[in-house]
Amino acid sequence: MENRFYTFVGGNTGPWSITGVQPVIGPSLEMAPCLDILNANLQEVPPGAQWFLRGVTSNQRYVTRPEQASLVAIQESLGRAAATCAALIPITKNATWWALTQDERREIFEARSSHIATGLRYLPAIARRLHHSRDLGEPFDFLTWFEYAPSDSEAFEELVAALRATEEWNYVEREVDIRLVRKDRV
Amino acid sequence: MENRFYTFVGGNTGPWSITGVQPVIGPSLEMAPCLDILNANLQEVPPGAQWFLRGVTSNQRYVTRPEQASLVAIQESLGRAAATCAALIPITKNATWWALTQDERREIFEARSSHIATGLRYLPAIARRLHHSRDLGEPFDFLTWFEYAPSDSEAFEELVAALRATEEWNYVEREVDIRLVRKDRV
Numbered sequence: 348m349e350n351r352f353y354t355f356v357g358g359n360t361g362p363w364s365i366t367g368v369q370p371v372i373g374p375s376l377e378m379a380p381c382l383d384i385l386n387a388n389l390q391e392v393p394p395g396a397q398w399f400l401r402g403v404t405s406n407q408r409y410v411t412r413p414e415q416a417s418l419v420a421i422q423e424s425l426g427r428a429a430a431t432c433a434a435l436i437p438i439t440k441n442a443t444w445w446a447l448t449q450d451e452r453r454e455i456f457e458a459r460s461s462h463i464a465t466g467l468r469y470l471p472a473i474a475r476r477l478h479h480s481r482d483l484g485e486p487f488d489f490l491t492w493f494e495y496a497p498s499d500s501e502a503f504e505e506l507v508a509a510l511r512a513t514e515e516w517n518y519v520e521r522e523v524d525i526r527l528v529r530k531d532r533v
Numbered sequence: 534m535e536n537r538f539y540t541f542v543g544g545n546t547g548p549w550s551i552t553g554v555q556p557v558i559g560p561s562l563e564m565a566p567c568l569d570i571l572n573a574n575l576q577e578v579p580p581g582a583q584w585f586l587r588g589v590t591s592n593q594r595y596v597t598r599p600e601q602a603s604l605v606a607i608q609e610s611l612g613r614a615a616a617t618c619a620a621l622i623p624i625t626k627n628a629t630w631w632a633l634t635q636d637e638r639r640e641i642f643e644a645r646s647s648h649i650a651t652g653l654r655y656l657p658a659i660a661r662r663l664h665h666s667r668d669l670g671e672p673f674d675f676l677t678w679f680e681y682a683p684s685d686s687e688a689f690e691e692l693v694a695a696l697r698a699t700e701e702w703n704y705v706e707r708e709v710d711i712r713l714v715r716k717d718r719v
Binding site: 351352388390403405406407408409410411412414415445446448449450451453479481482483484 | 576637668
């Protein structure tokens, strides 16, 4: 069976150098030299590591069929040779968000915040993978991993700024922005 | 923080006697004498137990605000003294279901299968709690726990029969039906 679990480990090993860890909303995470990404559900922080964050890829929660078709038609995979820049952005939404019903969350997410439409504008330049963490008892609800080429750095900044300006982001109570570069490709 | 994890343990201890374990679709689970329900995320099967199943309560995935208001207005809590009968029904949906988009799943779940409306007809007699297991890497996707009085046994059979006859159930690839009675109340 496909293993949908991922563990992000901040420590002394791994293919990505961490260039910065910035708190956006609420408390930050510790700076660490490197990030390793394991396709596994680690049960404890590996020896010598500072922190680990776990998530699981899952079914879509808000996307409709036409939106999904648009995404699939143009999105790129992770691991492109030119994509030497990355970001790991863990976020937690507040209790008010989670008490909303599905229709209310969808309304805010897309009808009023255009989360999917905004993301689509930056494809295929920015590849991403969303990991769900809330139901694993993790400190964050979501971990989003982004990869892009250095020449798309400005586009990436626009994307995160656009999302942070939405009504949806009023429900974010913690966000950390971790930036990285690929060690073996720079 | 509220612990949303539950572990159902089939073994020699616990307040519920298991009266039957029936496979409905796909392979069954082993018969065990008793069931214990722990508000915890056990990492391994307790000594002497035959099996354990884990799940987490979570946000609503399909319910709209008006539906939620109807549910909240009439549903009862678990643990009622008269509710000496229970059922634990683990189900797994197939890959086709999970590849559907949110709007497609909602359409099948409620517009075409009336899952919520059917459940509402049996409230407040039947109390239930839904646990999500798929993203924990468990063998089942959902564990639903039901409690009802012996006088509502017939209503409970009607409810499960109605759900099993829906289009939604075409996507169920495994289902086990475990029936129980409360030891200290019979």
